[in-house]
Structure formats: C-alpha cells, structure tokens
Amino acid sequence: MAAEDDLRSVTLNDGNSIPRLGFGVYKISPADAERAVGTALEAGYRHIDTAALYGNEREVGRAVTASGLPRREVYVVTKVWNADQGYDSTLTAFEASMDRLGLDYLDLYLIHWPLPARGKFVETFRALAHLRDQGRIRSIGVSNFAPEHLEVLIDSTGIVPVVNQVELHPRFSQAELRAVHARLGIATEAWAPLGQGSLLAHPSVAEVARRCGKTPAQVLIRWHIQLGNIVIPKSVHPERIVGNFEVFDFELGASEMSAISSLDDGARLGPDPRVFDYTGR
Numbered sequence: 001m002a003a004e005d006d007l008r009s010v011t012l013n014d015g016n017s018i019p020r021l022g023f024g025v026y027k028i029s030p031a032d033a034e035r036a037v038g039t040a041l042e043a044g045y046r047h048i049d050t051a052a053l054y055g056n057e058r059e060v061g062r063a064v065t066a067s068g069l070p071r072r073e074v075y076v077v078t079k080v081w082n083a084d085q086g087y088d089s090t091l092t093a094f095e096a097s098m099d100r101l102g103l104d105y106l107d108l109y110l111i112h113w114p115l116p117a118r119g120k121f122v123e124t125f126r127a128l129a130h131l132r133d134q135g136r137i138r139s140i141g142v143s144n145f146a147p148e149h150l151e152v153l154i155d156s157t158g159i160v161p162v163v164n165q166v167e168l169h170p171r172f173s174q175a176e177l178r179a180v181h182a183r184l185g186i187a188t189e190a191w192a193p194l195g196q197g198s199l200l201a202h203p204s205v206a207e208v209a210r211r212c213g214k215t216p217a218q219v220l221i222r223w224h225i226q227l228g229n230i231v232i233p234k235s236v237h238p239e240r241i242v243g244n245f246e247v248f249d250f251e252l253g254a255s256e257m258s259a260i261s262s263l264d265d266g267a268r269l270g271p272d273p274r275v276f277d278y279t280g281r
C-alpha cells in the first residue's frame, strides 16, 4: 500500500484500473446531482458511482459531459436494478441507463443486489458479459454479494466479477468477505463508508482526527484507503465534497488504524443480502 499509484487506483482482475476514491450519488436528488458531480469533478474525483435506482443518471451524465474532461479520464459506474434482473431485461435496462447517461460506453456495470430467492443473478451476469464482449462496458461486477452468491456466479459463468460493492465501514468491516475477495481476486468496494454519517461523531474517530489535524470524514476515508478498499463517500455540500478528497496528504499509523478498526461490532445499516428481495423502484 506504499506506492502513490496503489493509493490512487486499483488494478482490476481484467487489467483495467479504477480510481480508488470515487463520489457516490445515492439520495442526491436530480435537482442537486449535476452540480454536486460537477463540484466533485472540479475537486479531482474521477470516479462517479450511480445506479438506475438513484434516479439521477441523466444529471450524472450531463455533469460528466459538461466537465469538458476527456471521457477516458472519468470512470462511470451504474447498476442494474433488482426489478430488471434476467438476461433480456438487463440488456433493455442497460440501454435505458446509457440513454439517460448520454455516454457511448460504461466503465463498470454492477448487479445491484443478488436476490438469491429469485435465482436470476447468473443470467443477469451473462447479459453483463455479453455487453462487455460487445465493447459497451469495460468491466463487470456485482454488489451486495455474499460468498455463496460469488461461488455460484463464478462456478456457473467462469467469470470472476472485478468488484463486489458492499456495505463496509468501521462498525461493519467485513473481514471475512474481504478475505474471500482477496482469494478470488475481487476488489472490495465500500458503500456507506462513513456509516451514512453516523460514525463521524464517534469519540474514537474524533480523537484520531484531532491527532491528525484532519476531519472525521477524512480519517474514515483514509482508513478505507489504507485497508485496501475502493471508497465512494457521498455529500451534497461543496466544502465536504472537496474536503473528502483531501486524504492523500496524511497517513494513519498502526495504532490509529486499529483504534478505528476496533469499532467493529457487526452492526449493519442496510439489509442482509441473503434475504433482501425488494424489487420496487
């Protein structure tokens, strides 16, 4: 984890690379999304994480285009929503996402949730592989997959997803799943990296922040980076968007890393993917 390149980007199992620190846009309204993504791109973020579910793909695409940055310099991720799982419906959902994004290719497409009871994630992933083979998507991955879902997916398709984007923060640090990812060559991507804001006032985090002369959010983002995660914090406030990217000018020592890691009490904020079966929009 020493080289600056390793801190800034991750080489995926298909040879492509992804910026390690991205900008998440869950619950950013369409009215705010174009400005927020524009601010993020100006601040230096080169990776935007959206989803069909978030209802802001159009604004994300507009901000990417309006930035004037060459398309190859911005890494765009979206996700196929639960209701659209299945081979043909995924192909249709992908075209709808691309129409909204207004882009001619996608960097990374994820299956949003496995929905194991429906038994469709294998055919959904085959559709992603088809789109990748057609050159529409550069890399394909999953989100919220438990080890048993990864195993079925890989055994059935022979393809290892490049990333698994999962709930991960100091109170739910997913050590076992990270070990599975390391063995399989899957990059770990953390959603709710700040505990959706709930960890920012924790006294241990505040204490490390005080010692480092950084904000609690910066400390948590740096903890993810040093742990080896891809991390996608969200904010709508310009000063927070900018501040959350200022994490490459300090380092957490071993005792600071373990002070934060010791907060793990297994507390999930979101649903358990083994039973989650929601297909509403």
Ligand code: NAD
Residues within 6 Å of the ligand: 023, 024, 025, 026, 027, 049, 050, 112, 143, 144, 165, 166, 190, 191, 192, 193, 194, 195, 196, 197, 198, 200, 215, 217, 218, 232, 233, 234, 235, 240, 241, 243, 244
């Ligand atoms: P997060 O942990 O990034 O927390 C975001 C919240 O933290 C903000 O709403 C704000 O309240 C607070 N915050 C952020 N920066 C701050 C700062 N500097 N100071 C004070 N408060 C600050 O939570 P998230 O948005 O749920 O997760 C990040 C991204 O992960 C999402 O935007 C989305 O892209 C992705 N995500 C994916 C899934 C999935 O199922 N794949 C689920 C949830 C989120």
